[in-house]
Amino acid sequence: METRYMEYANLLKQKELKSTPQRVAMLGILDRKGHADIDYIYNEIKKDFVSISLATVYKNVNTMLGAGIIQEIKVPYQKSKFEITKHKHSHFVCEKCGEVYDIQEPKKLDVELPEGFEPKEASVMIMGVCPSCK
Amino acid sequence: METRYMEYANLLKQKELKSTPQRVAMLGILDRKGHADIDYIYNEIKKDFVSISLATVYKNVNTMLGAGIIQEIKVPYQKSKFEITKHKHSHFVCEKCGEVYDIQEPKKLDVELPEGFEPKEASVMIMGVCPSCK
DNA sequence: TTTTCAAAGGAAAAATATTTTCCTCAGGTT
DNA sequence: AACCTGAGGAAAATATTTTTCCTTTGAAAA
Ligand SMILES: [Mn+2]
Ligand SMILES: [Mn+2]
Ligand SMILES: [Zn+2]
Ligand SMILES: [Zn+2]
Numbered sequence: 001m002e003t004r005y006m007e008y009a010n011l012l013k014q015k016e017l018k019s020t021p022q023r024v025a026m027l028g029i030l031d032r033k034g035h036a037d038i039d040y041i042y043n044e045i046k047k048d049f050v051s052i053s054l055a056t057v058y059k060n061v062n063t064m065l066g067a068g069i070i071q072e073i074k075v076p077y078q079k080s081k082f083e084i085t086k087h088k089h090s091h092f093v094c095e096k097c098g099e100v101y102d103i104q105e106p107k108k109l110d111v112e113l114p115e116g117f118e119p120k121e122a123s124v125m126i127m128g129v130c131p132s133c134k
Numbered sequence: 135m136e137t138r139y140m141e142y143a144n145l146l147k148q149k150e151l152k153s154t155p156q157r158v159a160m161l162g163i164l165d166r167k168g169h170a171d172i173d174y175i176y177n178e179i180k181k182d183f184v185s186i187s188l189a190t191v192y193k194n195v196n197t198m199l200g201a202g203i204i205q206e207i208k209v210p211y212q213k214s215k216f217e218i219t220k221h222k223h224s225h226f227v228c229e230k231c232g233e234v235y236d237i238q239e240p241k242k243l244d245v246e247l248p249e250g251f252e253p254k255e256a257s258v259m260i261m262g263v264c265p266s267c268k
Numbered sequence: 269t270t271t272t273c274a275a276a277g278g279a280a281a282a283a284t285a286t287t288t289t290c291c292t293c294a295g296g297t298t
Numbered sequence: 299a300a301c302c303t304g305a306g307g308a309a310a311a312t313a314t315t316t317t318t319c320c321t322t323t324g325a326a327a328a
Contacts, residue, residue: 103251117235122260126256185307274325277320282318286314287313294304295302298302
């Protein structure tokens with residue numbers, strides 16, 4: 001039995017969610033791809049679950065978002081992408097191919113906020129050209 | 135004649151777009167609100183243009199986006215907001231009320247990019263609580 | 269193991285959101 | 299004033315996402 005699959009199963013159970021083959025497959029797809037949108041997930045999972053419903057993909061994405069297992073990333077000019085929740089990091093988005101890459105977040109960020117604004121967290125996104133598109 | 139309206143009219147003409155009352159009104163709404171989504175724009179403009187079509191709002195948003203007159207801002211947990219294009223800046227998003235505020239962008243940003251990544255520009259978004267929600 | 273049952277999957281419908289079509293009208297030019 | 303192309307409105311078409319309804323299944327209890 002794939003050790004990775006066990007990980008996903010446990011991850012789901014820890015969050016009080018049933019571990020189903022469809023959910024495990026979705027997490028596997030996200031793990032391999034890194035960042036994927038609904039259509040990518042759906043097209044990939046159909047290879048293994050021919051009759052899976054797109055509604056199931058949406059429902060699971062929403063459920064796993066709610067449980068904090070995955071996170072949504074809003075990318076300029078693209079549909080939202082999703083990724084498995086991991087340590088806090090920043091993103092690099094290739095403006096040629098649209099790929100999203102994880103990068104380490106900047107050490108410090110000196111933002112000047114007007115009086116009365118209480119920052120909780122910052123997100124940094126770098127747009128540019130990735131190695132494979134140069 | 136409102137001086138602001140003249141500004142918008144010229145802005146549109148500079149970009150080879152016809153200056154129509156609906157477009158001018160949309161820009162006025164964006165100017166007053168700062169950051170607004172489609173529904174906000176539509177509901178506001180209906181006060182002055184009772185029979186305006188939602189399709190017109192969409193078409194104008196897309197047209198003005200294409201011309202660079204306005205820009206789209208993807209905000210976590212919200213529908214995209216739009217704003218009139220201005221000097222480069224960062225955003226503060228209130229996690230209580232959802233308002234988006236302009237803030238000055240950080241002086242410098244030292245991101246460590248892996249070999250081969252060519253950064254073009256960075257965008258910073260701060261999530262937190264705004265003065266009116268404290 | 270079998271039984272049990274709430275949660276999850278699939279199919280279809282419904283609800284939302286966005287774009288396109290088509291025809292009329294109006295902004296900007298001649 | 300006349301002309302022409304782009305823009306507006308209404309409705310239809312698409313696209314996207316959620317919900318409903320019924321069947322199936324994961325996982326716990328017996
Ligand atoms: Mn990531
Ligand atoms: Mn802004
Ligand atoms: Zn690329
Ligand atoms: Zn607020």
